[in-house]
Amino acid sequence: MEWRGQRVLVTGGAGFLGANLCIALAERGAKVTAVDAFLFGGGAHVANLDGADVELVRADIREVDMRPLCEGRNVIFNLAAQTSHMGGQSDPLADIDVNAVAQVKLIAAAREAAAEAVVVHASTRQFYGRPLYLPVDEKHPVAPPDANGVSKFAGEQYWMLENRVRGRPVASLRLTNCYGPRLRIRDARQTFLANWMREVLRGNAFEVWGGEQLRDLTFVDDVTEAFLLAAAEPRCHGRIFNVGGAPPVALAALAKMLVEVAGNGARYVVKNFPEDRAKIDIGSYYADDSAFRDATGWTPVTDVRTGLEKTLAWLRPRLEVYC
Numbered sequence: 001m002e003w004r005g006q007r008v009l010v011t012g013g014a015g016f017l018g019a020n021l022c023i024a025l026a027e028r029g030a031k032v033t034a035v036d037a038f039l040f041g042g043g044a045h046v047a048n049l050d051g052a053d054v055e056l057v058r059a060d061i062r063e064v065d066m067r068p069l070c071e072g073r074n075v076i077f078n079l080a081a082q083t084s085h086m087g088g089q090s091d092p093l094a095d096i097d098v099n100a101v102a103q104v105k106l107i108a109a110a111r112e113a114a115a116e117a118v119v120v121h122a123s124t125r126q127f128y129g130r131p132l133y134l135p136v137d138e139k140h141p142v143a144p145p146d147a148n149g150v151s152k153f154a155g156e157q158y159w160m161l162e163n164r165v166r167g168r169p170v171a172s173l174r175l176t177n178c179y180g181p182r183l184r185i186r187d188a189r190q191t192f193l194a195n196w197m198r199e200v201l202r203g204n205a206f207e208v209w210g211g212e213q214l215r216d217l218t219f220v221d222d223v224t225e226a227f228l229l230a231a232a233e234p235r236c237h238g239r240i241f242n243v244g245g246a247p248p249v250a251l252a253a254l255a256k257m258l259v260e261v262a263g264n265g266a267r268y269v270v271k272n273f274p275e276d277r278a279k280i281d282i283g284s285y286y287a288d289d290s291a292f293r294d295a296t297g298w299t300p301v302t303d304v305r306t307g308l309e310k311t312l313a314w315l316r317p318r319l320e321v322y323c
Protein backbone atom coordinates (compact mmCIF):
# COMPACT_ATOMS: atom_id res chain seq x y z
CA MET A 1 0.00 0.00 0.00
CA GLU A 2 1.19 3.52 -0.72
CA TRP A 3 0.90 5.16 2.69
CA ARG A 4 1.67 8.67 1.45
CA GLY A 5 -1.43 10.80 1.88
CA GLN A 6 -3.47 8.07 3.61
CA ARG A 7 -5.60 9.44 6.43
CA VAL A 8 -5.03 7.24 9.43
CA LEU A 9 -6.39 7.13 12.99
CA VAL A 10 -4.48 5.26 15.68
CA THR A 11 -6.33 4.70 18.97
CA GLY A 12 -3.95 4.28 21.87
CA GLY A 13 -1.47 6.18 19.70
CA ALA A 14 0.62 7.56 22.56
CA GLY A 15 1.17 4.10 24.00
CA PHE A 16 4.05 1.73 23.36
CA LEU A 17 2.94 -0.03 20.16
CA GLY A 18 0.69 2.84 19.04
CA ALA A 19 3.43 5.48 19.15
CA ASN A 20 5.88 3.31 17.24
CA LEU A 21 3.19 2.66 14.63
CA CYS A 22 2.28 6.38 14.37
CA ILE A 23 5.93 7.31 13.83
CA ALA A 24 6.36 4.66 11.11
CA LEU A 25 3.19 5.83 9.35
CA ALA A 26 4.22 9.49 9.50
CA GLU A 27 7.65 8.61 8.11
CA ARG A 28 5.88 6.95 5.18
CA GLY A 29 3.93 10.12 4.50
CA ALA A 30 0.56 9.22 6.04
CA LYS A 31 -1.54 11.89 7.75
CA VAL A 32 -1.75 10.45 11.23
CA THR A 33 -3.96 11.29 14.18
CA ALA A 34 -3.31 9.56 17.48
CA VAL A 35 -6.07 9.50 20.07
CA ASP A 36 -5.08 8.63 23.61
CA ALA A 37 -6.46 9.23 27.10
CA PHE A 38 -3.08 8.81 28.83
CA LEU A 39 -4.76 6.42 31.23
CA PHE A 40 -3.08 5.91 34.57
CA GLY A 41 -1.02 2.73 34.53
CA GLY A 42 -1.00 2.43 30.74
CA GLY A 43 1.91 2.75 28.36
CA ALA A 44 1.18 6.30 27.18
CA HIS A 45 4.06 8.70 27.61
CA VAL A 46 4.34 12.33 26.53
CA ALA A 47 7.81 11.62 25.15
CA ASN A 48 6.62 8.74 22.96
CA LEU A 49 5.62 10.97 20.05
CA ASP A 50 8.41 13.55 20.49
CA GLY A 51 9.37 15.09 17.16
CA ALA A 52 6.90 12.99 15.15
CA ASP A 53 4.64 14.55 12.53
CA VAL A 54 1.55 13.17 14.27
CA GLU A 55 -1.56 14.99 15.47
CA LEU A 56 -2.22 13.99 19.07
CA VAL A 57 -5.76 14.22 20.45
CA ARG A 58 -6.04 13.66 24.19
CA ALA A 59 -9.42 12.03 24.53
CA ASP A 60 -11.03 9.02 26.12
CA ILE A 61 -12.69 6.66 23.65
CA ARG A 62 -15.21 5.75 26.36
CA GLU A 63 -16.53 9.30 26.44
CA VAL A 64 -15.64 11.33 23.38
CA ASP A 65 -17.80 11.44 20.24
CA MET A 66 -15.51 9.43 17.96
CA ARG A 67 -17.32 10.36 14.75
CA PRO A 68 -15.28 13.54 14.01
CA LEU A 69 -12.09 11.59 14.67
CA CYS A 70 -13.16 8.77 12.32
CA GLU A 71 -14.41 11.11 9.59
CA GLY A 72 -12.55 10.65 6.30
CA ARG A 73 -10.14 8.00 7.58
CA ASN A 74 -8.90 5.33 5.19
CA VAL A 75 -7.46 3.17 7.92
CA ILE A 76 -8.06 2.85 11.66
CA PHE A 77 -5.51 1.03 13.78
CA ASN A 78 -7.28 0.19 17.00
CA LEU A 79 -4.81 -0.22 19.85
CA ALA A 80 -6.45 1.58 22.79
CA ALA A 81 -6.91 -0.88 25.62
CA GLN A 82 -6.61 -1.54 29.30
CA THR A 83 -3.71 -3.96 29.06
CA SER A 84 -2.79 -4.86 32.63
CA HIS A 85 -3.67 -8.43 33.62
CA MET A 86 -3.55 -7.66 37.32
CA GLY A 87 -5.49 -4.41 36.66
CA GLY A 88 -8.23 -6.40 34.96
CA GLN A 89 -8.38 -8.75 37.92
CA SER A 90 -8.69 -5.95 40.48
CA ASP A 91 -11.14 -3.79 38.50
CA PRO A 92 -12.89 -5.91 35.84
CA LEU A 93 -15.60 -3.30 35.24
CA ALA A 94 -13.09 -0.63 34.20
CA ASP A 95 -11.44 -3.24 32.02
CA ILE A 96 -14.70 -4.10 30.22
CA ASP A 97 -15.46 -0.38 29.78
CA VAL A 98 -12.38 0.16 27.60
CA ASN A 99 -11.84 -3.25 26.01
CA ALA A 100 -15.45 -4.10 25.18
CA VAL A 101 -18.03 -1.30 25.74
CA ALA A 102 -15.91 1.45 24.17
CA GLN A 103 -15.20 -0.89 21.25
CA VAL A 104 -18.90 -1.16 20.51
CA LYS A 105 -19.18 2.64 20.64
CA LEU A 106 -16.21 3.02 18.30
CA ILE A 107 -17.73 0.52 15.88
CA ALA A 108 -20.95 2.55 15.78
CA ALA A 109 -19.05 5.82 15.26
CA ALA A 110 -16.95 4.33 12.46
CA ARG A 111 -20.10 2.97 10.81
CA GLU A 112 -21.42 6.53 10.53
CA ALA A 113 -18.22 8.43 9.82
CA ALA A 114 -15.81 6.06 8.08
CA ALA A 115 -17.92 3.35 6.51
CA GLU A 116 -15.17 2.20 4.12
CA ALA A 117 -12.18 2.36 6.45
CA VAL A 118 -10.01 -0.70 6.94
CA VAL A 119 -9.62 -1.56 10.63
CA VAL A 120 -6.71 -3.43 12.14
CA HIS A 121 -7.49 -4.44 15.71
CA ALA A 122 -4.75 -5.18 18.26
CA SER A 123 -5.68 -8.43 19.90
CA THR A 124 -3.76 -10.77 22.14
CA ARG A 125 -2.60 -14.33 22.65
CA GLN A 126 -3.57 -13.90 26.30
CA PHE A 127 -7.05 -15.34 25.97
CA TYR A 128 -5.87 -18.73 24.72
CA GLY A 129 -4.99 -19.25 28.36
CA ARG A 130 -2.59 -22.01 29.35
CA PRO A 131 -1.78 -23.68 26.00
CA LEU A 132 -3.08 -27.21 25.42
CA TYR A 133 -0.46 -27.66 22.70
CA LEU A 134 2.47 -25.79 21.16
CA PRO A 135 2.84 -23.95 18.94
CA VAL A 136 -0.57 -22.32 19.39
CA ASP A 137 -2.51 -21.80 16.18
CA GLU A 138 -5.72 -19.82 15.70
CA LYS A 139 -7.83 -22.98 16.18
CA HIS A 140 -6.61 -23.38 19.75
CA PRO A 141 -9.53 -23.17 22.23
CA VAL A 142 -10.06 -19.86 23.97
CA ALA A 143 -9.94 -20.07 27.78
CA PRO A 144 -8.98 -16.67 29.22
CA PRO A 145 -6.92 -16.98 32.39
CA ASP A 146 -8.00 -13.58 33.67
CA ALA A 147 -10.60 -10.83 33.30
CA ASN A 148 -8.43 -8.86 30.88
CA GLY A 149 -8.44 -11.86 28.54
CA VAL A 150 -12.23 -12.01 28.65
CA SER A 151 -12.68 -8.33 27.78
CA LYS A 152 -10.04 -8.41 25.03
CA PHE A 153 -11.71 -11.45 23.48
CA ALA A 154 -15.07 -9.67 23.56
CA GLY A 155 -13.61 -6.58 21.89
CA GLU A 156 -12.07 -8.62 19.11
CA GLN A 157 -15.28 -10.52 18.51
CA TYR A 158 -17.35 -7.32 18.21
CA TRP A 159 -14.97 -6.14 15.49
CA MET A 160 -15.13 -9.46 13.64
CA LEU A 161 -18.91 -9.35 13.88
CA GLU A 162 -18.78 -5.99 12.13
CA ASN A 163 -16.92 -7.69 9.31
CA ARG A 164 -19.38 -10.56 9.01
CA VAL A 165 -22.56 -8.54 9.32
CA ARG A 166 -21.60 -5.23 7.66
CA GLY A 167 -18.69 -6.31 5.48
CA ARG A 168 -16.17 -3.90 6.99
CA PRO A 169 -12.58 -4.97 6.17
CA VAL A 170 -11.25 -5.90 9.60
CA ALA A 171 -8.10 -7.80 10.50
CA SER A 172 -7.35 -8.82 14.07
CA LEU A 173 -3.79 -9.55 15.16
CA ARG A 174 -3.29 -11.70 18.24
CA LEU A 175 0.07 -10.41 19.44
CA THR A 176 2.50 -12.14 21.77
CA ASN A 177 5.04 -10.45 24.11
CA CYS A 178 6.23 -7.30 22.37
CA TYR A 179 9.21 -5.21 23.42
CA GLY A 180 11.37 -2.39 22.13
CA PRO A 181 11.80 1.38 22.34
CA ARG A 182 8.95 3.24 24.13
CA LEU A 183 8.04 0.28 26.30
CA ARG A 184 6.66 1.29 29.71
CA ILE A 185 9.48 0.32 32.07
CA ARG A 186 8.20 2.05 35.23
CA ASP A 187 6.64 -1.22 36.39
CA ALA A 188 5.64 -4.63 35.03
CA ARG A 189 2.05 -3.69 34.13
CA GLN A 190 2.84 -4.27 30.44
CA THR A 191 5.42 -7.01 30.59
CA PHE A 192 7.84 -8.69 32.99
CA LEU A 193 10.62 -7.43 30.67
CA ALA A 194 9.96 -3.88 31.88
CA ASN A 195 11.20 -4.67 35.39
CA TRP A 196 14.11 -6.64 34.02
CA MET A 197 15.24 -3.84 31.70
CA ARG A 198 14.84 -1.08 34.26
CA GLU A 199 16.83 -2.95 36.88
CA VAL A 200 19.51 -4.17 34.49
CA LEU A 201 20.09 -0.62 33.27
CA ARG A 202 20.48 0.48 36.88
CA GLY A 203 22.99 -2.32 37.41
CA ASN A 204 20.67 -4.01 39.94
CA ALA A 205 19.58 -7.63 40.34
CA PHE A 206 16.17 -8.52 38.89
CA GLU A 207 13.86 -11.45 39.62
CA VAL A 208 13.02 -14.25 37.18
CA TRP A 209 9.89 -16.13 38.20
CA GLY A 210 10.03 -19.75 37.17
CA GLY A 211 12.52 -19.57 34.30
CA GLU A 212 11.63 -22.58 32.18
CA GLN A 213 8.65 -20.94 30.44
CA LEU A 214 9.09 -20.36 26.72
CA ARG A 215 8.12 -17.10 25.02
CA ASP A 216 8.33 -15.88 21.42
CA LEU A 217 9.16 -12.19 21.75
CA THR A 218 8.37 -9.74 18.95
CA PHE A 219 10.50 -6.65 18.48
CA VAL A 220 8.34 -3.58 18.02
CA ASP A 221 9.50 -2.80 14.46
CA ASP A 222 8.29 -6.27 13.42
CA VAL A 223 4.94 -5.58 15.13
CA THR A 224 4.64 -2.29 13.26
CA GLU A 225 5.33 -4.03 9.96
CA ALA A 226 2.67 -6.63 10.80
CA PHE A 227 0.08 -3.87 11.40
CA LEU A 228 0.94 -2.14 8.11
CA LEU A 229 0.76 -5.38 6.11
CA ALA A 230 -2.53 -6.43 7.74
CA ALA A 231 -4.09 -3.14 6.64
CA ALA A 232 -2.69 -3.27 3.13
CA GLU A 233 -3.33 -6.91 2.26
CA PRO A 234 -6.98 -7.64 1.34
CA ARG A 235 -6.40 -11.36 2.07
CA CYS A 236 -6.12 -10.37 5.75
CA HIS A 237 -9.51 -8.70 5.91
CA GLY A 238 -12.18 -10.69 7.71
CA ARG A 239 -9.52 -12.80 9.40
CA ILE A 240 -7.87 -13.30 12.78
CA PHE A 241 -4.15 -14.03 12.90
CA ASN A 242 -1.59 -15.01 15.48
CA VAL A 243 1.54 -12.91 15.19
CA GLY A 244 4.53 -14.52 16.86
CA GLY A 245 8.12 -13.44 16.85
CA ALA A 246 11.64 -14.72 17.06
CA PRO A 247 12.11 -18.44 17.88
CA PRO A 248 10.99 -19.22 21.45
CA VAL A 249 13.41 -18.71 24.30
CA ALA A 250 13.20 -19.86 27.94
CA LEU A 251 12.94 -16.99 30.41
CA ALA A 252 16.11 -17.99 32.26
CA ALA A 253 18.05 -17.98 28.97
CA LEU A 254 16.48 -14.63 28.11
CA ALA A 255 17.57 -13.19 31.47
CA LYS A 256 21.12 -14.44 30.88
CA MET A 257 21.15 -12.84 27.43
CA LEU A 258 19.85 -9.53 28.80
CA VAL A 259 22.60 -9.42 31.40
CA GLU A 260 25.22 -10.18 28.73
CA VAL A 261 23.85 -7.49 26.44
CA ALA A 262 23.79 -4.91 29.26
CA GLY A 263 27.41 -5.76 30.04
CA ASN A 264 27.42 -3.86 33.33
CA GLY A 265 27.64 -6.66 35.87
CA ALA A 266 23.92 -6.71 36.66
CA ARG A 267 22.55 -10.11 37.67
CA TYR A 268 19.29 -11.94 38.22
CA VAL A 269 17.84 -14.32 40.78
CA VAL A 270 15.40 -17.14 39.94
CA LYS A 271 12.36 -17.34 42.24
CA ASN A 272 9.06 -19.17 42.43
CA PHE A 273 6.04 -17.38 41.02
CA PRO A 274 4.30 -15.16 43.61
CA GLU A 275 1.00 -16.79 44.57
CA ASP A 276 -1.34 -14.17 43.03
CA ARG A 277 0.57 -14.24 39.71
CA ALA A 278 0.86 -18.02 39.56
CA LYS A 279 -2.93 -18.25 39.35
CA ILE A 280 -3.00 -16.35 36.04
CA ASP A 281 0.33 -17.51 34.64
CA ILE A 282 -0.02 -19.33 31.31
CA GLY A 283 3.21 -21.36 31.36
CA SER A 284 4.95 -21.68 27.99
CA TYR A 285 3.60 -20.04 24.85
CA TYR A 286 4.72 -19.64 21.30
CA ALA A 287 2.63 -19.02 18.26
CA ASP A 288 2.03 -20.79 15.02
CA ASP A 289 1.71 -17.68 12.88
CA SER A 290 2.11 -19.43 9.53
CA ALA A 291 -1.32 -18.18 8.39
CA PHE A 292 -0.19 -14.56 8.73
CA ARG A 293 3.15 -15.26 7.09
CA ASP A 294 1.38 -16.99 4.19
CA ALA A 295 -1.11 -14.15 3.74
CA THR A 296 1.39 -11.30 3.88
CA GLY A 297 4.93 -12.60 3.48
CA TRP A 298 5.67 -11.15 6.94
CA THR A 299 8.52 -12.58 8.90
CA PRO A 300 10.12 -11.15 12.03
CA VAL A 301 13.53 -9.78 11.09
CA THR A 302 14.91 -8.88 14.53
CA ASP A 303 16.39 -11.69 16.60
CA VAL A 304 16.12 -11.43 20.38
CA ARG A 305 19.74 -10.45 21.08
CA THR A 306 19.63 -7.65 18.50
CA GLY A 307 16.23 -6.54 19.81
CA LEU A 308 17.52 -6.36 23.38
CA GLU A 309 20.59 -4.42 22.23
CA LYS A 310 18.44 -1.91 20.35
CA THR A 311 16.01 -1.54 23.23
CA LEU A 312 18.67 -0.99 25.89
CA ALA A 313 20.54 1.44 23.63
CA TRP A 314 17.34 3.45 23.19
CA LEU A 315 16.37 3.35 26.87
CA ARG A 316 19.80 4.00 28.41
CA PRO A 317 19.85 7.79 27.82
CA ARG A 318 16.12 8.03 28.62
CA LEU A 319 16.03 5.92 31.77
CA GLU A 320 14.97 8.69 34.14
CA VAL A 321 12.34 10.02 31.70
CA TYR A 322 10.73 6.58 31.40
CA CYS A 323 10.97 5.55 35.09
Ligand SMILES: NC(=O)c1ccc[n+]([C@@H]2O[C@H](COP(=O)([O-])OP(=O)(O)OC[C@H]3O[C@@H](n4cnc5c(N)ncnc54)[C@H](O)[C@@H]3O)[C@@H](O)[C@H]2O)c1
Binding pocket: 011, 012, 013, 014, 015, 016, 017, 018, 035, 036, 037, 038, 039, 042, 043, 044, 045, 059, 060, 061, 062, 078, 079, 080, 081, 082, 083, 098, 102, 122, 123, 124, 125, 152, 174, 175, 176, 177, 178, 179, 184, 190, 191
Ligand atom coordinates in the same frame (compact mmCIF):
# COMPACT_ATOMS: atom_id res chain seq x y z
N1 LIG B 1 2.60 -4.95 24.15
C1 LIG B 1 2.30 -6.23 24.04
O1 LIG B 1 3.12 -7.10 24.32
C2 LIG B 1 0.92 -6.64 23.58
C3 LIG B 1 0.63 -8.02 23.52
C4 LIG B 1 -0.65 -8.41 23.10
C5 LIG B 1 -1.58 -7.45 22.74
N2 LIG B 1 -1.28 -6.13 22.82
C6 LIG B 1 -2.33 -5.16 22.47
O2 LIG B 1 -1.77 -4.10 21.71
C7 LIG B 1 -2.42 -2.87 22.03
C8 LIG B 1 -1.39 -1.84 22.43
O3 LIG B 1 -0.69 -2.33 23.56
P1 LIG B 1 0.53 -1.55 24.20
O4 LIG B 1 1.47 -2.56 24.70
O5 LIG B 1 1.03 -0.50 23.27
O6 LIG B 1 -0.15 -0.90 25.47
P2 LIG B 1 -0.14 0.62 25.94
O7 LIG B 1 -0.78 0.66 27.30
O8 LIG B 1 1.20 1.19 25.81
O9 LIG B 1 -1.09 1.29 24.88
C9 LIG B 1 -2.46 1.35 25.02
C10 LIG B 1 -2.84 2.82 24.96
O10 LIG B 1 -4.25 2.92 24.98
C11 LIG B 1 -4.56 4.08 25.71
N3 LIG B 1 -5.91 3.97 26.18
C12 LIG B 1 -6.41 3.07 27.05
N4 LIG B 1 -7.70 3.30 27.27
C13 LIG B 1 -8.03 4.37 26.53
C14 LIG B 1 -9.24 5.09 26.34
N5 LIG B 1 -10.34 4.75 27.04
N6 LIG B 1 -9.25 6.12 25.48
C15 LIG B 1 -8.12 6.46 24.80
N7 LIG B 1 -6.95 5.84 24.96
C16 LIG B 1 -6.91 4.80 25.82
C17 LIG B 1 -3.56 4.11 26.86
O11 LIG B 1 -3.43 5.42 27.42
C18 LIG B 1 -2.31 3.62 26.15
O12 LIG B 1 -1.54 4.68 25.67
C19 LIG B 1 -3.43 -3.20 23.11
O13 LIG B 1 -4.70 -3.35 22.54
C20 LIG B 1 -2.95 -4.51 23.70
O14 LIG B 1 -3.99 -5.28 24.23
C21 LIG B 1 -0.05 -5.71 23.24
